[in-house]
Each structure stands twice: as structure tokens, then as C-alpha cells.
Amino acid sequence: MMAATDTLAAPPRAATRPTPAIRRRRRPGIGNVVWGVVAWLVGILFFFPVLWMVLSSFKTEAAAYTNVPQFVFSPTLAEYRHVFSSGVGSYFLNSAIATVVSVVAVLLLGTPAAFALSLRPIKKTSDALFFFLSTKMLPIVAAIIPLFVAAEAVHMLDNVWTLVILYTAMNLPIAVWMMRSFLLEVPSELLEAAEMDGARLWRSLREVILPVVSPGLAATALICAIFAWNEFFFAVNITAARAATVPVFLVGFISSQGLYWAQLAAAATIATLPVVLAGWVAQRQLVRGLSFGAIK
């Protein structure tokens, strides 16, 4: 009887509820607002140094050097003009070549390998996989001397193609693991269906598998590009004036120009911008790449 009364009484009560409460089952409590504010504050705190760098790059040198940080100033592009006139172009070109060519090479080498390790597993698959992974954790300092000596022996010091080779090797393990994790999500029936339809392996790869994994291919390329673009250790040790990349330019800029913060901020902002933008766009793929595909 009680239950019956309750159900009868319910409809009118529900009807008098304000509309938003019906749409959203739980209104964001005061707790959530507090947490939101905390999150925003922390976010701004973490972002502040970057913001400061960008702001400083629009200041004059005098405005950048103040004991009391200035947030209000009249912006100028003078420092950017200065940086561009200091020949940053060739460094950008070197970085671009090293990045683009090494990424293409990584995809060309890594995709078939990932394929062999996922869709058609071979014997010792996991051994091969862990071999790739283990190369990534070896300290590169321990390899730099022979690499330096070898590059010198074949007259490839200060040569952007040496960087291409090194960056390809550096990024291959990430690419293999990452591509494999994308390929594992492709149902094996798809390849079987193509095979039954009479397609040879290469044909089914190109026509069936590749279109399915192309987003993964793009994500892999992006991650490898970020690593190549930001790489400093190889670049500083085996390049000089001719093949130096953007990070080396930044370092060189300090020594040749002295510590002029506004100017440096402009240079650093330019150097950083491509990767930050790319990373913002591809946040989800970032996790996947950094975790070698372990996290979806």
C-alpha cells in the first residue's frame, strides 16, 4: 500500500522540478567547483613559465630585465626580427630535414616490422619486441664515442644525414611498438577476408590494412617527429656550423649574443612552437607513443 501511494505521488513532484535538474541528474556540487578552481590554479602555475617566455619574447631587452616582473608592456616584434636576421633559417632547414627524412625512414622500416610482429606473429615475437624496447633504454652516452669516431672516419661529421641515420635508429623502437599496438587492434579476419577474396599479401596490406591504420601511422609519425625535433645530445656532439639544428642554434645563440633574455625568449619560442602546437593537437596519441603503445 505504501509503495502504491509513493508511486502515485511521484509524478507531480517530478513535474515541478526545474528543468536543469531533470537534464543533469546531479548538479555540480560546491565541491566540484572548488576542485575546478584548484585545477585551474595548478594549470596556470604549470603553464606560467611558458607564458612568461612568450611574453618576454615580445618585450624589449630593457623591459625583460626588470627586478619586478612586468605583465603590462607595449609589445614589440623587434626581438623576433633580430632572431630571424641572425640566420635561423639554415638551422630550421637542418631540423626539418633531419626530422622529416628520419620520420619517413622510421615509418618505412618500422611498419613492416610491426606488421611481422602483430598480424602475423613469428616465432620469438616477444624476444624481438623486447630487443627493440631495450635499445631505447641503453645510455646513448656509451655509444656516442664510436659513433663520433665512425662519422669522422667516413667524413660525415657535421652532416645532416648522420643525424637522419641516428634519429631513425633512435625512433624505430617507439615506432615498432606503437604501430604494433595499432595493428593489434585490426581484427585478423580482415586480412583473412582479403586473402580469401584473392588478394596477395602486399595488395591486402595496401588496400585493406593501411587505410585502417593510417590514423595510427600519423600518430606514430608525430611522436617520432617531436623526438627528432627536440633532440639535442647527438646534434650538439656531431654537428657544427653546417648541419646544426634548432636546439644547437639556441645554445649557440647564447654564446654568440650573450644572455639577452628577450632575444633568447623569442628564439626559444620559435624553436618550441612547432612541437607544442603538434602536441596540443595530438594529446591522446602522445600518451600512446610515450608509453610505447602500452596505453591506449
Place this chain on the structure above:
Amino acid sequence: MADVCYDEATCIYAGADRPAVDALNLDIKDGEFVVLVGPSGSGKSTALRMLAGLEEIDAGSIRIGGRDMVGVPSRDRDIAMVFQNYALYPNKTVAENMGFSLKMHGVSKEERQRRVREAARLLDLEPLLGRKPKHLSGGQRQRVAMGRAIVREPQVFCMDEPLSNLDAKLRVQTRTQIAALQRRLGVTTVYVTHDQVEAMTMGDRVAVLRDGRLQQFATPGELYDRPVNLFVAGFIGSPAMNQLNVDVDAGALRVGETVVPLSAAQATAVAGLSRVTLGVRPEHLSVGGGELKLQVDLVEELGSDSYVYGHLVAEPDTSLVARAGRGRFRMGETVGIGFDPGQLHLFHPDSGERLGP
């Protein structure tokens, strides 16, 4: 079109301790619709994939149209397959999906279009030809997968649980459509399912598998009337056949206090045994008209009729289910059960093999 012959065909997965398919023998006639049925893990899919060339034939052979398929890759077998999850190419339209195999076989574009359109008409897919698979409903995807198979006019269709991703109602509908389509095209078909109703309604003949072994290969009627062992008897039919361990007494069976007479052939078959396993289908027990007393535990009303679950008064450990008309019996009631001597199945109490005719 061709006949298919499994000849001691065996598949052993690497690392497995027993074959997934063990010396399978099946003779499938040209144009026949054969269903492989069995519980999950019984090797149905493996048997089908061996025919399709997706698993290796480790021993024995499989012949299609008399040609040995050992070592022949899938694409050279002239077989089409419908996968459980359909395996449609996500980046291709329905028309491209259906035409892909023709393209791979170098069929001209006009011919391709003609055949795709023809198959689409057969399956009501014409308005969908330009769509991508992700814009299709489950039933439509299933039809596209069918279309992709029939457009090739292959020698053999392989289907691995093609209906299991559909809802119950659509499944029943599609079941009859597939069966009708196959009869019309006359293409030899091997169809895998775990659902015995599907097997019984669709197959010309049904092969029952268990643990990689063939149990029985017969028409649905034969499977129902003369299951070769307790496993087949229990697997075919719903609710499952009642199984009672009973004493043999002078050419008759003794169930509790009741004596069930046997035919001469049956009596010969049980000669020398003191106990047998008696199998009776629920629909062959007459409720209310017999001497055997059954205490009713539960009545399942189905609308058209009802199933009465209960236990024998004389042997409380023995449970039975019987089909009865609707609404006549109630829980707790004691009713009389009668046997039809012509509808009894006798099995060896240890091996479970069928005894007698």
C-alpha cells in the same frame, strides 16, 4: 560448384596437447548445406578454417571437387567466407566491399558492377551500395557480408556463426533467408553454429562435433530420432532429452515400481546388461495418463503448451521434464507419467553409445 571431402583431416595448434580437429571425416555432396554444430571449443571454427585455408591441415586431407587442398592458399581455393564479425573493409563502400574479390580476380569493371548489382538486388542492398560499413545496422552488415560471398559465385560458402551478432528476432528471419538463398544458388555450404535450433532448421545434414571429434553426421531428422550417443541425444532438442539410469529386468525396464516393456529389437540390444541409460524426450512423455508417479516441482508455461519439471516419487533423485498441454498442472501436485515404447532411446550405461535400433 563442387563436393567437399574431409578425409581424416586434423589440425593441431602449436602447444596444444590434443588436436583441435581430430581425424575428421565428412563427405559433403555438391550443393549440400552442411552445418557443423557443437559446444564452444569443439573445433567447429577450426574445421571450417581448414577448409578455407586459414588453418593448416596437419594430417589427412581436404578435397574440394576432388582436388587436394593441402598446401593450397585460400585465394586459390575458390571459396567465400562469411565471418562472425563480418570483417567488412571499413574504408570501402558496400559496392567496393562486394566487388573486391572480383577486382582481385581481374574481372572487368562493367562485369563487376553488373554482378554486384545483381547480388545487391538479391539481398535488398541496392539503396546501400554507396555507404561505408560504419553507417550500416548490424543486419545490413550481415547482408553485405553475405553479398560479398555470393557475388563471387564460389565453389563453396564457408560461414562461421554468421548470425550470432544479430538480435533474436532478426536471427530467426535471416536464418530462413540464408537457407532459402543457398537452395536457390545451389552452392555447397559449410555453416558453423553452436545453436542446435539453427543447425536443425538450416542443414541438409548436420555434423555434431565434440572435443574435435565427429560424433554423428546425419540429417536433422535422423539426429533427432536416432542419436548415436548420449552426447548427441542431450545436445539436440530443447529441453534436453531425459536420461534415467534404470534396471533391466527380463527384457523390460524397471523404472521405480513401473515396468516399461521393450520391443523385441530393443530387448535383444540390452541382453546381458543389468542396467541401461534410458533416454526419453520431454515431448514423448504423456503427462496425466501413466502409472509412474511424478511430483511436480515447477511448471513452465510457454503459452502454446507447458513443460512440467518434477521428480519421481519412487526415486526422488531422478528428475524429469515432460511436455504437457497448457495450464493443467500445478506445483506440488503428483501426476502420472506414461512412456511411449516406440519413442525410447537406450544407451550403454558406461560408454553412452546407442543400443539397438
Place this chain on the structure above:
Amino acid sequence: MTAVTAPSAVPVGTIRSRSTRQVSWSRRAPLLPALVFVVVVTQVPFVVTIWYSLNSWNLVRPGSRQFVGLANYVHVATDVQFRTALVNTVVLTAGTVIISMVIGVALAVLLDRKFLGRSVVRTLLITPFLVMPVAAALLWKTAMFDPTFGIVDYVLGPLVGHVVWLSRFPLASVMVEMIWQWTPFMMLLVLAGLQSMPTDVVEAAGVDGARPFAIFRELTLPHLRRYIELGVVLGAIYVVNEFDSIYMMTQGGPGVSSTNLPYYIYERAFLGFDVGQSAAMGVVVLAGTILVATIALRLIFTSFTGREEAA
């Protein structure tokens, strides 16, 4: 029943060998280019390093190269600066990884809630990780830690007085910069873990009467464990090799107070030109890394990949 217990009907002799040589090669071939390339570029140098480590060789003195056996290793073992660098490496790695993981977990929990502008905050938070490491180090060295116009001194000065951070606390300063860069990485990993948490389990626990904190402790943390482990291992792999920030911020100084092993080896090789010694140090580091990381990596990735591939 006979059907179950009878032995396999297949006579053993008739079973064909499964993988013909041809098949296995066609499956292995796609792997080979990548494998060969990686071996040649990344593995051969390590072997050469081992050879170099057995020689005395100074690049600026041509003809100085000669085989000295294990002499370089004896030297490394007695090198006090090497030991300092080792300790610094451990401190820097452990400190960076642990602190950024703790902050990362907190931030991830914060970001797992719904609030206005959540994706914007997330974007802000991951930005430090995307900044080019060299630029980040430069930024912290000049704009943040500068003794006269740095922000850190401006904010903390009134509280703790004027401090020249980079020379008073060089290692800690480097660590702060690295934590700033690595916290987003940890946060992203843990956030992925939180978001992969099945909601029905949490709802079931709620129905069972568990309070939010109990749910976090009993369900969320155990679920997050492997994500945290993964973050720690991967973070450690990257951070142990850190070179950029030390090169940019302190040059390892003052003295060797903020020198880690990669930087020390670099210094010995490219500023001291002592190939043999730095190679020996490289080998020592290599051995240590292999020992620690193979075990950790395999454990964690096997738990993540879930299944070992069928051979």
C-alpha cells in the same frame, strides 16, 4: 564415455611439419630491415665502446692509442668524481621520477573530475612536457632562477631571502626544472589509467556502501598500480639519460656538484678527449642500466600487453 577418453585418432607419423622454411621466412622478412638497422646503428657502437674501454686513447694526442687491458676500469673505480656523478644520477633520477609521479597522480585525480574548462587545463598542464628540453632549461636558467630578475627569487625572496639558486642548490634546481617537464608525462599516464577504470566496478562499490576514499584506496589505486609502475620505469629510462638540462643550466657545476653520469662521460670524451676512460665509464653505466631495466621492462610490459604472443 569413449569419445572423450580415447587417445587421439591421428597416427603420429602422418602429421606434416607445420612451418615450411619458405613460410617462416616470408613472415620474418618484413622484420629484418628494421632489425638490421637498429643492430648496426645502436648495438655495434656498444661493442666498439667495450673495445675502446680496453685502450688508452686520447683524441688530441694522435698515436697515443694502446691496449691497456682493464686499467681504465681500475681508474674508474677509484675516480671520486665518477662516484659523485653516480650518486647525483641516482638522486636526480629517483627524485625527479618520484616527485613528478606524486604530483602527477594528484593532478590526474584532479583532472578526472568534471569541471568547466577541463580540456583547457589539461592542455595547459601538458605544455611543459612539449617545450623543447633545451629551451625549457634555458627558460628556467634565465627567467626563473636568475639571481637578479628571476621569478623564483622574486616570489621566494621575501620569504627566504636572496638566494643564488643555481650555485647554492644546483642539483635541486635542475631537478625542479625536470620535475616541471616530467610531471605532465606522469599525469597523462595516470589519467589514462583513471579513465580506463571500469565505471560499473566503482558503481558496484558505491552500492556496496564504500565511501569515495575507500573506493580510491581499495579499487582505484590497485588499478592504477601498473600505470604508476609503467610511468616510473619509462620516466626513469628517459631521466637517467638526461643531458640537456644539465648542459644548459649548470654545466655540471659548481665543480661536479650537479654532474650526472651522461654529462660526466660527455665531459671526459668531448672536453677531455679521453676516449678510453669515458668508454670504460660508458660500459659501466651500460651494464648497470641493462641489469636494472631489462627486468623491470619485461615485467611491466608483459603485464600490459596482457598476453605473450603465440610463437
